[in-house]
Amino acid sequence: MQQRKKYKEMKENKFWQTKRFWIIAILATADVLVFIFPSYLKNVINTEVISLNLGISPAQLAQASAVYGYVSLVIYFFGSVIADKISLKWLTITGLAAFGISGVWYGSVGLTAGGGIIFDIENNVAILNPIGQSSRYTQVLIIYVIWAFAKIIFWAPLWKLLSQQGKPEENGILNGIHGSLNGLIGTVFVALGFIIFTVLTPIFVNRNSTSTLAFSLMCYLFCLLILIDVFLLIFFVKEKKGEVISKDFNIKEVGKVLKNYKVYLLALLVMGVYMYQQGLSVLIPFMNSALLISASITFIGGLLRTYLFRLFFSAPAGKIADKSGKYIKFLVTGCIICSFLMMIIIFLPGFKIGGFASQSAGLKIFIQIIVYSFFLCMGAICWGLVTNRWATIYEIGIDHKQYATAVGLVSVIAFSPDAWFWQLNSLFLEKYKVETNINGVFNYQLAYQYSMILIVVGGILGIISGLVLMLMLKKEKKLKIAKEY
Numbered sequence: 001m002q003q004r005k006k007y008k009e010m011k012e013n014k015f016w017q018t019k020r021f022w023i024i025a026i027l028a029t030a031d032v033l034v035f036i037f038p039s040y041l042k043n044v045i046n047t048e049v050i051s052l053n054l055g056i057s058p059a060q061l062a063q064a065s066a067v068y069g070y071v072s073l074v075i076y077f078f079g080s081v082i083a084d085k086i087s088l089k090w091l092t093i094t095g096l097a098a099f100g101i102s103g104v105w106y107g108s109v110g111l112t113a114g115g116g117i118i119f120d121i122e123n124n125v126a127i128l129n130p131i132g133q134s135s136r137y138t139q140v141l142i143i144y145v146i147w148a149f150a151k152i153i154f155w156a157p158l159w160k161l162l163s164q165q166g167k168p169e170e171n172g173i174l175n176g177i178h179g180s181l182n183g184l185i186g187t188v189f190v191a192l193g194f195i196i197f198t199v200l201t202p203i204f205v206n207r208n209s210t211s212t213l214a215f216s217l218m219c220y221l222f223c224l225l226i227l228i229d230v231f232l233l234i235f236f237v238k239e240k241k242g243e244v245i246s247k248d249f250n251i252k253e254v255g256k257v258l259k260n261y262k263v264y265l266l267a268l269l270v271m272g273v274y275m276y277q278q279g280l281s282v283l284i285p286f287m288n289s290a291l292l293i294s295a296s297i298t299f300i301g302g303l304l305r306t307y308l309f310r311l312f313f314s315a316p317a318g319k320i321a322d323k324s325g326k327y328i329k330f331l332v333t334g335c336i337i338c339s340f341l342m343m344i345i346i347f348l349p350g351f352k353i354g355g356f357a358s359q360s361a362g363l364k365i366f367i368q369i370i371v372y373s374f375f376l377c378m379g380a381i382c383w384g385l386v387t388n389r390w391a392t393i394y395e396i397g398i399d400h401k402q403y404a405t406a407v408g409l410v411s412v413i414a415f416s417p418d419a420w421f422w423q424l425n426s427l428f429l430e431k432y433k434v435e436t437n438i439n440g441v442f443n444y445q446l447a448y449q450y451s452m453i454l455i456v457v458g459g460i461l462g463i464i465s466g467l468v469l470m471l472m473l474k475k476e477k478k479l480k481i482a483k484e485y
Contacts, residue, residue: 020165020166021177022236023165023236023237024162024165024174024177024178024181025181025185026229026232026233026236026237027092027158027161027162027165027178027233027237028177028178028179028181028182028185029181029185029225029229029232030092030096030154030158030229030233031158031178031182032182032185032186032189033096033099033100033189033222033225033226033229034095034096034099034150034151034154036186036189036190036193036222037099037103037106037147037219037222038065038068038144038147038151039278040186040190040306040307041190042281042284043280043281043284043302043305043306044190044194044284044298044299044302044303044306045194045197045284045295045299045302046284046285046288046289046295046298047061047062047281047284047285048285048288048289048444049295050215051128052116052117052126052127052128053110053116053117053212053214053215054106054109054110054116054136054140054212054215055109055110055112055113055115055116055117055128055129055132055133055136055212056116056128056133056136056137056140057128057133057429057430058285058429058444059426059427059429059430059433060133060137060140060426061140062422062423062425062426062429063141063422063423063426064137064140064141064143064144065144065418065422065425065426066418066419066420066421066422066423066425066426067141067144067145067148068144068145068147068148068418068422069148069415069416069417069418069419069420069421069422069423070419071144071145071148071149072148072151072152072415072418072419073412073415073416073418073419075148075149075152087239088157088160088161088164088239089157089161089233089237089238089239091153091154091157092154092157092158092161092233093230093233093234094150094153094154095150095151095152095153095154095155095157095158096150096154096226096229096230096233097226097230098146098147098149098150098153098154099147099150099154099226100223100226100227100230101223102143102146102147102150103219103222103223103226104219104220104223105139105143106140106143106219107215107216107217107218107219107220107223108216109136109139109140109143110136110212110215110216111211111212111213111216112132112135112136112139113131113132113133113135113136114129114131114132115129115132115210115211115212116128116129116136116212117129117205117210117212118210119205119206119207119209119210120438120439120440121207123438123441124207125438125441126205126210127438127439127440127441128440129210161237161239162174162178164239164240179310179311180310180311182307182310183307183308183309183310183311183312184307184311186306186307187303187307187308189222189225190303190306190307191303192221193218193221193222194218194299194303196214196217196218196221197214197215197217197218198295198296200213200214200217201214201215257398257406257409258409260396260398260406261472262396262397262469262472262473263396263398263406263409263410264413265465265466265468265469265472266328266392266393266396266410266465266469267409267410267412267413267414268413268414268461268462268465269328269331269332269335269392269462269463269465269466269469270331270389270392270410270413270414270462271413271414271415271416271417271458271461271462272331272335272458272459272460272461272462272463272465272466273331273334273335273382273385273386273389273414273462274414274415274417275417275421275455275458275459275462276335276338276342276378276381276382276385276455276459277382277385277386278417278418278421279417279421279451279452279454279455279458280305280375280378280379280382281302282425282448282451282452282455283345283371283375283448283452284298284301284302285444285448286445286448286449286452287301287368287371287372287375289443289444289445289448290349290356290445290448290449291349291356291364291367291368291371292356292357292364292368293368293371293372297372301372301375301376301379304376304379305375305376305378305379305380305382306379309376309379309380309383310383312380313380313383313384316384320384321384321387321388321391325395326395327388327389327391327392327395328392328395328396328466328469328470328473329466329470330384330385330388331385331388331389331392331462331466332462332463332466332467332470334381334382334384334385335385335459335460335462335463335466336463337381338378338381338382338459339456339459339460339463341374341377341378342374342378342452342455342456342459343456344370344374345370345371345374345375345452346449346452346453346456348367348370348371349367349445351446351449353434353443353445353446354443389414390407393406393407393410395473396469396473397476417458421451421454421455421458424451424454425447425451425454428446428447428448428450428451429444429447431447432444432446432447432450433447434446
């Protein structure tokens with residue numbers, strides 16, 4: 001009898017573990033699908049190609065990204081507030097569904113206002129259709145604003161819902177499984193979407209057809225996956241009711257954080273990390289246009305660095321940082337390496353338009369291999385840095401009561417490049433574009449190089465802030481020891 005009872009308990013436990021795994025997979029899928037449109041798609045597909053299929057210019061797409069960043073920063077703190085007041089499950093579903101509905105609109109933009117592209121028969125190339133461009137740009141701006149609000153509705157509730165799938169002491173493994181599944185699911189979904197887009201593009205864009213339907217179908221596929229995940233969330237994911245809202249927050253604790261100079265130094269360091277994390281998407285069109293690396297090769301690199309590297313490098317990097325206990329030093333070292341690699345990438349092809357194409361075949365292949373290898377290396381480093389960025393909060397002496405406020409303040413500063421970096425990138429794309437021998441087709445090499453210089457400047461600012469922070473912490477430690485004696 002006792003053995004049967006034990007067997008039944010083991011069976012129930014095994015069922016729960018399996019069920020929990022699939023619940024985490026559903027949440028990880030939602031995480032993947034929410035960021036495909038505004039963020040991850042441009043990590044794997046040339047932004048010039050995306051903007052062309054939307055029927056707008058690359059500068060306008062960058063400006064839309066900047067608007068998304070500005071709106072996100074303004075309403076960032078509201079995410080955590082509403083997550084404490086309304087059902088986590090339904091906030092997550094609402095945010096995800098908003099991305100799905102607006103995603104259908106996004107995929108359809110290039111089909112509106114006369115169509116996003118026209119075909120240059122003489123040069124056998126698709127170019128931007130200027131007729132209706134203003135209308136399509138307005139649509140994209142509205143969609144990006146919707147995404148910013150949807151992200152705030154979705155983001156904090158998702159992580160709180162994930163934390164409910166286990167005990168407090170299991171939070172690390174929950175995040176680890178979530179991150180690994182995010183990488184795996186993202187790889188499969190984005191690869192499938194890219195294959196559809198690549199195979200169908202020649203069918204819809206040719207001498208006889210000027211439709212952006214291949215891009216639309218890829219977007220519709222992602223929206224269908226969102227719809228499926230919404231239903232899975234509704235029927236299979238449950239939330240704990242009646243949890244006590246934390247009473248740690250109060251205005252005095254906020255004041256302490258705002259007066260703490262170490263928080264601002266840390267915010268600049270984390271911003272340096274984020275400059276590389278989100279700025280690497282600029283390298284995709286740079287490698288395509290300036291270094292003549294094929295779109296399929298850059299897609300594979302983008303897929304590796306955006307998804308699979310998260311799966312392979314996050315956990316080992318966390319273990320390395322945990323062993324040393326010096327998370328700030330870990331971030332500084334990573335930023336130094338990334339800054340060095342990025343500087344080499346910037347200067348290798350030179351600043352002359354078309355200069356790379358005039359080099360010998362051997363030198364061109366050498367430069368392509370170096371830049372591509374450095375791109376992958378920085379992708380791996382970035383996931384290691386991202387894994388450890390919040391572990392630095394306790395290293396600067398922030399206690400548990402101030403933790404959430406500190407993370408919020410650091411996040412607003414650190415993630416501000418979502419706004420101002422893409423704003424400046426938009427200006428560069430407009431100011432430094434060079435028209436090619438094909439009317440309506442531009443070379444943006446210089447714009448990408450200037451954007452990469454901006455990334456390095458942000459990285460160096462982060463390095464300096466990190467070094468100053470390390471020095472101040474060392475001084476504080478010495479003073480503390482001196483006082484004890």
